Amino acid sequence: MKKIKRHNRTIFLLIFTITTILSCSKDFLNEPENTAGLPESIVFSEREIIESFESGIYDRYKSQWDNDLGDGVNNSSPDTGGLYAQYFARTVKGNDLIQAVTIFRFDYGHENREPNFRRTSFAWEFNYEIINYANIIIRNVASSDLDENTKKEFIAVGKVFRAFHYFQLALEFAPNYNNDRSVAKIPVYTSPATGSTIPAKPSPLSEVYALIINDLKEAILDLPEERLGKSYIRKSVANGILARVLQVTQDDWALASASARAAYGGNSASAVVSTNWRTGFSDLSDQEWLWGHFQNGSNETNFFWMSPHPFFDHLVLSYNGTYINPNFRDQFSSTDIRNNFFNLYNVEATEPWREFVSTKFSFAFTSDVPLMRKSEMVLIDAEAQYQLGNELEAKNLLFTLQSNRDSNAVMSATTGQALLNEILLERRKEMYGEFGVEWFDAKRYRLPINRDPVHRIPMNIPADSELFVLKIPESETDANPNMDTSINDDI
Numbered sequence: 001m002k003k004i005k006r007h008n009r010t011i012f013l014l015i016f017t018i019t020t021i022l023s024c025s026k027d028f029l030n031e032p033e034n035t036a037g038l039p040e041s042i043v044f045s046e047r048e049i050i051e052s053f054e055s056g057i058y059d060r061y062k063s064q065w066d067n068d069l070g071d072g073v074n075n076s077s078p079d080t081g082g083l084y085a086q087y088f089a090r091t092v093k094g095n096d097l098i099q100a101v102t103i104f105r106f107d108y109g110h111e112n113r114e115p116n117f118r119r120t121s122f123a124w125e126f127n128y129e130i131i132n133y134a135n136i137i138i139r140n141v142a143s144s145d146l147d148e149n150t151k152k153e154f155i156a157v158g159k160v161f162r163a164f165h166y167f168q169l170a171l172e173f174a175p176n177y178n179n180d181r182s183v184a185k186i187p188v189y190t191s192p193a194t195g196s197t198i199p200a201k202p203s204p205l206s207e208v209y210a211l212i213i214n215d216l217k218e219a220i221l222d223l224p225e226e227r228l229g230k231s232y233i234r235k236s237v238a239n240g241i242l243a244r245v246l247q248v249t250q251d252d253w254a255l256a257s258a259s260a261r262a263a264y265g266g267n268s269a270s271a272v273v274s275t276n277w278r279t280g281f282s283d284l285s286d287q288e289w290l291w292g293h294f295q296n297g298s299n300e301t302n303f304f305w306m307s308p309h310p311f312f313d314h315l316v317l318s319y320n321g322t323y324i325n326p327n328f329r330d331q332f333s334s335t336d337i338r339n340n341f342f343n344l345y346n347v348e349a350t351e352p353w354r355e356f357v358s359t360k361f362s363f364a365f366t367s368d369v370p371l372m373r374k375s376e377m378v379l380i381d382a383e384a385q386y387q388l389g390n391e392l393e394a395k396n397l398l399f400t401l402q403s404n405r406d407s408n409a410v411m412s413a414t415t416g417q418a419l420l421n422e423i424l425l426e427r428r429k430e431m432y433g434e435f436g437v438e439w440f441d442a443k444r445y446r447l448p449i450n451r452d453p454v455h456r457i458p459m460n461i462p463a464d465s466e467l468f469v470l471k472i473p474e475s476e477t478d479a480n481p482n483m484d485t486s487i488n489d490d491i
Contacts, residue, residue, distance in 0.1 A: 044140035050154055051228065057133050057161065058231050062293045062302045062369070065126060078305045078319075079103050080122035084293065084369055086168060088307035089119060090436025093461075095451045096328040096428055098353045102321035104311070109457050110467045115474040115488060123172050124473045127165040128189075134161035135192045156219035160238045162190075163215035166208055167245055172470045174205050175491075176446055177248050179464060181206040185472065185487065187480070201482035209249055216242040220262075230284045230292055237291045239263040240372045243380045248444045250387070257384035263290060264377035268400040271374040277337045277405070280362025281370065282309065290377070293369035301365045308433045313363035314344055322433070324356040327452050331429060336406040338429060353456045360433060370434050375401055379430065383423050391415060398423055401430065443468045466491040 043049050061083045064076035079085055089107040092099040099108035106112035112119040137158035141151050166186065170177070174185045186208050187200035216238055223235040240263035246256035264271040274288040284292035295301045304310050310318035324341050332339040340359040348355040361367070382397035395412050402409040412422055424441050431437045442449050442463075449461040461467050471488040 040136075040140050044137075044144045045146070047146070047150055050137070050141065053133075053137070054154075054157060054232070055228075057130060058293075060130070062295075062306065064302065064305055065122060077103070077118065078307070079107070080118055080126075081302065081305050081307070082126070083371070084307045086123060086126070086172075087371075087435040088311070089123075090439040091308065091433055092322070093436070094438035094442070094449055095455070096325050096432055096438055098323040098325060098454075098456055099311075100321040100323065100354075100456070102311075102319055104307075104321070110459065110461065113467070113470045115471045115477065120470045120473045121475060123470055124169070124476060127169045130165045131162050131189065132193050134158045134165070135190060137161070139192055152222035153224060156222040156238075157233060159215040159219040160223070160233050160241065163212040163219070163245075164233075164241050166212050167241070170205065170208050170212070171248075171440070171443070173472060174208075175469055176443055176464060177205060177209060178250060179446070181209075187483070199480035199482055202487070209245070212245055213242070213249070216245065229294060230289060231294045233291070236263045236265075237372060240290055240377055243377060247380060247383070250444070253384040253387040257381050257388070260377040260380040260384065263372075264374040264381070268378045268381070268397055269404075271378055272401045272404045274373075274375065276370075278340060278359070280309075280364075280367065281360050282362055282364065282367035284368040284370070288374045289368075289370055289372075290374055291370075291372040293371065295366055295368055297365040303365055306367070306369055309361040309363035309367045309369070312358055312361040312433060314357045315359070316363050318363045322358075323354050324358050325452055326352070326355055326454060328428070328432075329356050331425065333406055333408060335408045336429075338405055352454050355454075358433070373431070373434075375430050376427070379423060379427050383420070386420055386423060391419060394419060394423065398426060401426065405430075439468075 043053060063082050064074065064078075065080050065082055065085070066074060066076045079089065088104060089112070091097060092104050092108040093110060099105055106117075107119065114120065135158070138155050141154045141158065144151065146154075166188070169186050174183060182204045184202035184204050186202055186205070188203045188208060188211060189197075189200055190211070191197075220235060220238050220242065223233075223238055225235045227234040239259045243256050243259040243263060246252055246259065272288065274286055276283060276286050276288070283289075284294060293302075293306070295306070304318060308322070311320075311322040314320045329339075329341045332341070338360070341356045342359070343355055344357050345351075345354055378397055378401055382394045385391075385397060386394040399409065399411040402411075412419060414422055424445075427437050427441060439449070441447065442461075446463045448463045448465075451458045451460065469491045471491055472483065477483050477485055477487065
């Protein structure tokens with residue numbers, strides 16, 4: 001049975017009226033009046049009220065996103081929902097999946113990156129909004145009368161939120177970290193914004209990642225493992241986020257391995273056991289899930305807006321918009337439990353890109369959404385061991401997952417770059433559709449994305465292409481005097 005504390009949206013929305021979204025746009029410069037809000041001294045005086053504030057942030061993660069909640073007009077769209085929309089926009093940019101002429105089609109075409117587009121505005125404002133909530137938590141908990149252990153826990157929660165969302169901004173709006181660590185695209189704020197806050201100038205990418213890593217390291221020391229449900233961030237999730245960050249910086253593979261092991265629990269064989277394959281990938285109570293969006297079909301549901309389920313599932317009424325590249329499908333053996341592909345429409349002669357669909361995700365209003373799984377952490381550990389020169393250990397970890405998914409799997413006999421390529425392929429096979437793994441790996445390893453001719457939009461994206469980077473939104477360059485108006489000239 002799924003267990004989670006119900007999100008208290010009422011308290012969160014009351015608090016929202018006394019906070020300013022951290023975005024150097026018109027909303028950033030005009031602080032809303034406090035007409036119905038709770039005083040911050042009350043909000044951060046008791047554990048349960050702070051938990052309600054935290055729950056509201058997770059609710060915002062899967063909301064029908066609108067950058068102005070107070071105007072009474074719903075300007076939201078399924079391609080700019082919450083965190084899931086950011087992940088799915090990356091998911092459709094690769095070669096493995098093919099998106100129909102439906103929602104997310106502009107991301108699929110690598111067109112959705114101009115300064116005045118909805119994708120750029122959403123990716124910027126959504127992440128800065130959560131960063132501001134994180135700074136509110138950190139400041140107010142630190143100055144509260146709560147006991148020291150409670151203070152440490154919730155300051156740590158705030159730091160993980162802040163780190164995670166600066167990481168999303170760096171992934172989207174900056175080039176590969178190791179191309180040029182001095183490039184400055186992301187303004188950094190470590191205090192809550194008010195109407196009088198002076199917009200910050202962009203910080204070098206090295207400073208952004210230093211803050212991310214420092215926040216996560218400090219938070220992990222103070223976070224407990226216990227949590228209200230798997231929608232919540234605590235120690236294992238923070239370790240998983242740190243492991244992902246270190247995959248990008250690629251300068252501490254030993255810590256990447258240790259963080260991944262702390263996230264999956266250290267026993268790879270038990271970690272990869274999952275009941276979700278061939279049952280719709282929709283139940284976060286599965287022991288293999290570390291973090292996910294809970295949905296119950298009523299008050300905790302985003303209905304048709306949530307990705308990836310309504311796009312992948314072609315067997316129920318939904319968007320039916322995502323197809324599988326036949327060449328990706330051919331990477332799976334017939335005995336692989338992840339081989340969930342079939343020819344539904346029989347249109348391969350006229351529309352070959354629609355030949356295969358996947359039943360990995362089944363859609364219902366109760367479908368939970370995966371954000372992080374233990375199997376990913378096992379594969380990060382395998383990659384880290386490879387980078388540390390421990391190829392046998394890397395093969396053992398890789399085979400742990402492969403043999404669980406395929407009874408006829410054989411341990412890899414490859415070495416060197418071929419072994420790394422096999423690990424990266426396994427990541428795509430295990431996590432396609434979830435968080436944009438193909439795009440993520442291509443960007444951090446400086447790889448091209450070369451689409452096969454079968455695609456609806458065939459195209460070749462060179463390594464380090466500007467298409468891996470979103471442009472800074474006009475709302476930011478217009479409102480922030482410290483943001484050079486030429487900041488988008490090189491992308």
